[in-house]
Amino acid sequence: MNIITTSISQQRGATLMVSLVLLLVLTVIGISAVHNTSLQSRMSLNSQFQVQAYQVALSEINAQIVDLEQDLGVLDDTLLNGLQERTGDDVFMQPDKYEQTVSFEYQGEGLPPVGYSVDAYVGRLYELNSRAQLDNTGIFSDQTQGFNYAGPK
DSSP: OOOOOOOGGGTTTHHHHHHHHHHHHHHHHHHHHHHHHHHHHHHHHHHHHHHHHHHHHHHHHHHHHHHHHHOTHHHHHHHHHSEEEEOGGGOOOOOTTEEEEEEEEEEEEEOOOTTSOTTTEEEEEEEEEEEEEETTSSOEEEEEEEEEEEEEO
């Protein structure tokens, strides 16, 4: 029976080298995991901001429609001038950190809305555009609402 014996002095740091390589591999895996988690967190945050921009733009359209229903003179002004940029006091829903623009445009004539006589009325077609953009980012949402008001022929 042959027994091979090696002394500790003959190993010359092999265990240390294997340990250092394993430590290096685990460090690289840890750094990759942290980077991946950070990337996923930023993607999730961007998605939340995109949804918020959509909601801001859509809420502004709803607020503008309520305002237009209370002041029909805006429809006549738009009919004469074609396009109105509604800013300043006209914009109701502008939260902090968002730049918002709203335009109201007359598109032309068409059939009147349901319930109105085609012989006596004409449909006045309008388009309301709302754009909400988060400051200093590329995150924005453009929303458009078209509607039809009956007017005499």
